[in-house]
């Protein structure tokens with residue numbers, strides 16, 4: 001698919017504000033700083049596509065991007081885990097995220113980003129739990145893989161695969177580096193699979 005043609009479409013604060021629930025979309029989620037914006041930019045060969053999500057005040061919004069094919073979207077979900085967010089706001093995020101995962105018909109799969117050095121945080125486990133309840137396929141990108149040598153990176157990959165062994169029908173895992181563009185083809189193959197007719 002034509003990921004290079006990705007363009008910002010719309011921001012939504014709630015499920016109700018998302019585009020009409022038809023077509024097919026893939027959502028990206030991760031703790032803040034996991035490398036989500038960098039990965040979306042790397043996957044679309046653009047320098048600042050996902051920058052819009054970083055604008056202060058926009059961090060809690062669901063951002064939609066069109067790609068070259070009509071009715072196909074990439075969705076940037078709110079980053080989670082900002083240090084100074086009040087409990088009430090955290091709970092609102094959780095409600096929006098879980099509603100989105102459970103109720104969005106167009107959603108074909110979830111790309112979950114985790115820093116290869118600190119995978120499976122509490123937030124990651126929560127997202128995996130919701131995805132599993134919704135029987136939603138998940139593809140994990142272990143980001144910033146260039147920060148580790150080959151051996152430790154492979155060990156982290158194995159550790160995550162092993163921890164999620166019982167969900168292997170729904171969950172796949174790969175190493176990814178936005179800096180080196182490592183893993184871009186593998187991630188595209190998964191997106192293609194999900195976004196195919």
Ligand code: GDP
Pocket residue numbers: 030031032033034035036037038039079143144145146147176177178179180
């Ligand atoms: P987000 O909050 O999840 O959107 O994270 P960002 O994409 O903004 O990345 C957070 C920080 O990690 C930034 O300083 C990035 O430059 C850095 N970063 C992101 N991806 C990579 C990567 O593949 N390799 C390295 N070395 N740093 C990265």
